[in-house]
Amino acid sequence: MSAGDQTYWVRSDNSGLRIRGSPLILARTGGRYYEIFVSEVDRSFPRALLSGERVFRRELASGDSAIIYDDTAIVNLAERYHHQHPSARLLGPDDDPDDDVDITAVGETDILNVLGPYIALEHRLSVERTNEHDQDDTTRTVIDLRNGKTVPLDRMLRDSTVQEAVGEGGFVSRRWRHDGYDVISHYDSVHKGNALALRDHRGREWKLGLVASSFVQIFWLDKPRLDAQTRHALARAFNDATTYGERIQQVSRKKQSAPFHSKAPGRQT
Numbered sequence: 630m631s632a633g634d635q636t637y638w639v640r641s642d643n644s645g646l647r648i649r650g651s652p653l654i655l656a657r658t659g660g661r662y663y664e665i666f667v668s669e670v671d672r673s674f675p676r677a678l679l680s681g682e683r684v685f686r687r688e689l690a691s692g693d694s695a696i697i698y699d700d701t702a703i704v705n706l707a708e709r710y711h712h713q714h715p716s717a718r719l720l721g722p723d724d725d726p727d728d729d730v731d732i733t734a735v736g737e738t739d740i741l742n743v744l745g746p747y748i749a750l751e752h753r754l755s756v757e758r759t760n761e762h763d764q765d766d767t768t769r770t771v772i773d774l775r776n777g778k779t780v781p782l783d784r785m786l787r788d789s790t791v792q793e794a795v796g797e798g799g800f801v802s803r804r805w806r807h808d809g810y811d812v813i814s815h816y817d818s819v820h821k822g823n824a825l826a827l828r829d830h831r832g833r834e835w836k837l838g839l840v841a842s843s844f845v846q847i848f849w850l851d852k853p854r855l856d857a858q859t860r861h862a863l864a865r866a867f868n869d870a871t872t873y874g875e876r877i878q879q880v881s882r883k884k885q886s887a888p889f890h891s892k893a894p895g896r897q898t
Contacts, residue, residue, distance in 0.1 A: 630812070631655045631743065632823070633842030638867060641827070646835060653870035656774055657848055658746035658790070662689045662859065663774060664866050665748060667738055670700055672707030674717040675727045679707050681736030684750065686774050689862040697777040700736040702754045702766075733757045741769070742844045745790035747780060748772045794846040805847040812837075812847055 630637045636653040639646065654665040664687045672679040681700030687693070710732065711717060720726060734756040741749040749771050756764040771780045785791055796805040796814075803823075805812040810830070814823040823845055825837040855863070 630825075630845065630847050632840040632845045633742070634740070635840070635842075636867065636870075637837075637840075639837065646827070646837070648837060649867075651867045651870045653867055654740055654743060655848070656686070656743045656746065656748070658775055660853075662848075662863055662866075663687060664689060664870070665697075665740060665743060665774070667740065670703060671720075672703055673720045673726060674707075674710060674714070675720065675724075676714075676717070676729070676731045677707075677710045678726055678730055678733045679703050679710070680734075682738040684738055684740065684748070684772070687866075689866050690859050695777075697748070697774050698738065698750060698770075698772050700738065700752070702752070703734060703736045706732070706734050706756070731759050742842075744785070744844065744846060745788060745794045746774050747785045747788070747791065748774055795844070796847065800843070803845070807849065807852065814845055816843070 630639055631654070634652060634654055636651050636655045638649045638651070641647075656663045656665055666685055666687065667682050668685055670681050670683050672681075681703030683696055683700055684698035685694050686697050734754065737753045739751045739753075741751055743749075749769065751767065751769050754764065754766045771782055771785050772778070773780050796803040796812075798804055801816045803814045811828050812825065813828050813834075814825050816822075817824050817839060820839055822839045822841045823843065824839050825845070827835045827837065850860070850863075
């Protein structure tokens with residue numbers, strides 16, 4: 630289960646529910662799982678400080694990474710500056726800029742949401758120049774992680790893979806159907822988040838918790854069932870992400886009345 634910048638691994642069996650959280654931004658398309666992450670790009674010169682942020686996808690099974698969104702505003706500024714100052718050299722990791730610089734430009738990229746194979750991004754650009762021709766811009770866009778191309782919002786919303794990922798219903802209440810039970814969410818206007826629960830076909834519910842994000846998608850790990858290699862890669866990425874500076878959250882709810890018949894297999898999302 631993915632919600633904003635967190636992914637939750639939910640396991641259910643006859644002993645109850647176990648939920649683990651990890652600061653992993655997860656996407657799935659074509660049966661493959663990807664980690665989505667942001668990395669800095671620095672194109673600074675002694676008298677021009679130019680830094681931005683790119684977005685990458687990393688295919689979990691192979692470990693291969695690719696840029697799906699480049700900070701073209703910063704890259705173009707760097708190319709233009711070098712064209713105007715051909716003798717200027719890029720600063721190395723240990724180099725210091727001059728005390729007085731001609732331009733300072735910072736690009737910041739935030740991942741707003743991931744739905745199916747699409748990623749919604751916000752990019753903010755701030756430019757300060759000595760000639761006082763400053764600039765502040767904010768843009769939002771949707772990127773197809775399969776090819777890195779920009780996608781119109783209406784096309785994304787019509788995509789059947791997105792509709793499957795976000796479940797059935799509206800903003801206030803949604804449902805993701807499964808063979809033995811459903812995952813349901815209700816928007817909590819007081820806490821500004823989605824309250825999630827498991828509901829079996831007899832109407833019994835087991836609370837999963839509250840997530841702050843308004844955007845939730847479910848990855849069923851048993852429909853279709855993952856192969857051993859993909860499952861191992863997903864578990865490794867999930868655990869590795871907990872070292873990114875965020876504390877892993879674990880919740881264990883002991884069985885009071887099992888959500889499934891004792892002979893039913895456990896489920897994972």
